[in-house]
Amino acid sequence: MKRSLLIAAVTTAMLAGCSTSDEHANKALVKADPRFSDCNLPTLEERGPVRPSLFVVGSFPDGQWIHTENHNMGYKGDGIYQAVSEEKAGNVSLQFATMSWNPQYTASGMEMTVGKVKELKRAGFAKNTQVRLPIDGKYVWTIQLSPDKKPLLTMVTKCE
Structure with missing residues (x-):
């Protein structure tokens, strides 16, 4: 009796583990909107969900954690903000934020890979994306927000 209960418990735990893994795997396979890698999207006159300007702010050689004009994100529509900038090869620590740092956003897991879409999260002090x-x-640096300012997705891609 004890042995059959143990087998049932182990089997249930394994099956639960598999469904959780599948759920995470599916979430990780989110496809980016093709506009996320378009380095020539026009900036719209309309304002997006966040009224003050958003910036890509981080450990860039031209401005350590300073909101610079070349990292100012333009609104492209549908909650999408982008900045296109010349960058040097290397590691960067960053966040997406307004001048007042409210709101500020980071990638899920606090890391990004060039060309891969990631879930976007609210950030705070020292919640930097690597x-x-x-x-x-x-x-091109891209983030997407819902109409109520909730973070959705982010991506950085090399322009062709």
Whole structure:
């Protein structure tokens, strides 16, 4: 009796583990909107969900944690904000934030890989995203917010 209960418990735990893994795997396979890697999307005159300007702010050589004009994110529509900027190869620590740092956002798991979409999360002090830029060049930084300012997705891609 004890043995059959043990087998049933182990089997249930294994099956539960598999469904949880599948759920995480499916979430990790989120497809990016093709606009996320478009380095030429026009900036719209309309304001997006966040009224003050958003910036990509971080450990960039041209401005350590300073809101610089070349990292100012333009509103592209549908909750999408982008900045296209020349970057040097290397590791960068960053957040997406307004000048007042409210709101501020980071990638899920606090890391990004160039060309891969990630879930976007609310951030705070020291909740920085780490990304390795493999080569010098022009990159597009993208975030997407819902109409009520909730974070949705983020991506950084090398422009072609």
